[in-house]
Amino acid sequence: MDRELIIDANEKKVWILRKILTSELFKKLSPIAVKIYLVFLLKCQNEKLNIAGKPGKRGKSWRIKNNGEIEFTYSEARKYCTDKTFAKAIDELFEKGLIDITHEGIGAMRDKSKYAISGRWKKFDTPEFEVKKRVKRNWHKKKKKNFPIGKNSSCQ
Numbered sequence: 001m002d003r004e005l006i007i008d009a010n011e012k013k014v015w016i017l018r019k020i021l022t023s024e025l026f027k028k029l030s031p032i033a034v035k036i037y038l039v040f041l042l043k044c045q046n047e048k049l050n051i052a053g054k055p056g057k058r059g060k061s062w063r064i065k066n067n068g069e070i071e072f073t074y075s076e077a078r079k080y081c082t083d084k085t086f087a088k089a090i091d092e093l094f095e096k097g098l099i100d101i102t103h104e105g106i107g108a109m110r111d112k113s114k115y116a117i118s119g120r121w122k123k124f125d126t127p128e129f130e131v132k133k134r135v136k137r138n139w140h141k142k143k144k145k146n147f148p149i150g151k152n153s154s155c156q
Helices: 024-028 031-042 083-095
Strands: 047-048 059-064 098-105 114-117
Touching: 031 083, 031 114, 083 098
Parallel strands: none
Antiparallel strands: 047 059, 098 114
16 A cells, blocks of 8 residues: 655645634534535635735745635535535534625626635634624515405405
């Protein structure tokens, strides 16, 4: 058995902080939320920062270049789960501070939601943690109107 694993430098990598993996918050996540979070991390475009905090070749810090512009559609998520489960996973990741929703899209209008990887999770289970709930839209649920039955029912 060959124990050496060679990873191609051009291969797409997932960056996840050890602090997240070992946190109590991560242990409390549902399995599908973990899977969806890893896909979010896979969509991140990381770039190295130089000492002055600007993009460059030297330095030990990295930043997510496309943070706030990460797109993850329901059609993409169907590879992993149902639409309802995806929505629950997004809610869970958002409420626990792992992602933020920077733009709430409308799928029927071909408007994609955009997300950011958040640092709010660091304060989870502390008084400083900012609890956020996703605003639910009911634009697709039409109100039922009480129509009279029959042709002449309004003439009574």
